[in-house]
Amino acid sequence: MEKKSKGKTIVIVILVLAVLGLGGYIIYDKLLNNEVKEPVKTEKKDKIKIEKDILSEDEALKLGKERYEYVRDGLFLCGYKQVKYDDSKLFAWNENGKQITGDLNYAKITNIEDIKANLTEHSFLNWIKALDIKQDGNDYYIYVGGCGIGPDYAYDKFEIKIKDIKTNTITYSIDEYFYIEDNNGIVEDINKAEKCTTDFEIIKEDNSWKIKEYTDSYTNYLNIVND
Numbered sequence: 001m002e003k004k005s006k007g008k009t010i011v012i013v014i015l016v017l018a019v020l021g022l023g024g025y026i027i028y029d030k031l032l033n034n035e036v037k038e039p040v041k042t043e044k045k046d047k048i049k050i051e052k053d054i055l056s057e058d059e060a061l062k063l064g065k066e067r068y069e070y071v072r073d074g075l076f077l078c079g080y081k082q083v084k085y086d087d088s089k090l091f092a093w094n095e096n097g098k099q100i101t102g103d104l105n106y107a108k109i110t111n112i113e114d115i116k117a118n119l120t121e122h123s124f125l126n127w128i129k130a131l132d133i134k135q136d137g138n139d140y141y142i143y144v145g146g147c148g149i150g151p152d153y154a155y156d157k158f159e160i161k162i163k164d165i166k167t168n169t170i171t172y173s174i175d176e177y178f179y180i181e182d183n184n185g186i187v188e189d190i191n192k193a194e195k196c197t198t199d200f201e202i203i204k205e206d207n208s209w210k211i212k213e214y215t216d217s218y219t220n221y222l223n224i225v226n227d
Helices: 002-053 057-076 112-118 121-131 217-226
Strands: 085-094 097-099 106-109 134-136 139-143 154-165 169-178 180-182 185-187 194-205 208-213
Touching (some): 057 121, 085 139, 112 121, 121 139, 121 208
Antiparallel strands (some): 085 097, 085 106, 106 139, 134 139, 169 194, 180 185, 194 208
16 A cells, blocks of 8 residues: 555656646746747837838939929029018118118018928028028018029929938939020020039938928039039
8 A cells, every 4th residue: 555655646746747847838938938039020120110111212203303393493593482471561681680771672481480391400591591581580581672593594494313212311413404695695495505413312300301402503503604
């Protein structure tokens, strides 16, 4: 009887050890092993997100054309299509600042925050400098007594090419053409026009594509023909 009792005890001890060993393995496999694999899954998701954030070539070209027309036609060329201003009350400007008498040719810009939202701080400051926009406190005033930068005979079409696409930055190359003049006046022949090539760059800030670098092509054209 004692031998049978000892045998049963040994069997029970072996079974208990086997159960504890199997349970320990299952706990290790489910908990500890999963913790090691989690970062791998996260890295894969991050990689997929970055790939989706980069625009296709067609999307980038469409975006670049829209952004370039906004800044060139809307903020620089004659008419300032994207600048809203109140010309019901005009002001003059001299070394002492805003005046209510004199050469009344400055109007208050009424959508300055919209313009800022489309430009980086750097390009906004460049725009103010290029157009000699005046500031009085938080208000900005634009000269409305004549045309913007650029001749009326500038060719109104341009060619845009992508130089580089990154997640948050796209760089383009812009070709624009300007008619030449001879003794008979302006030669409206694109094949004889002067070509000007500039770089144009946009950057994604606050989930919006802003104009980072814009060089007025007519200024570049003047520099080219004067060299």
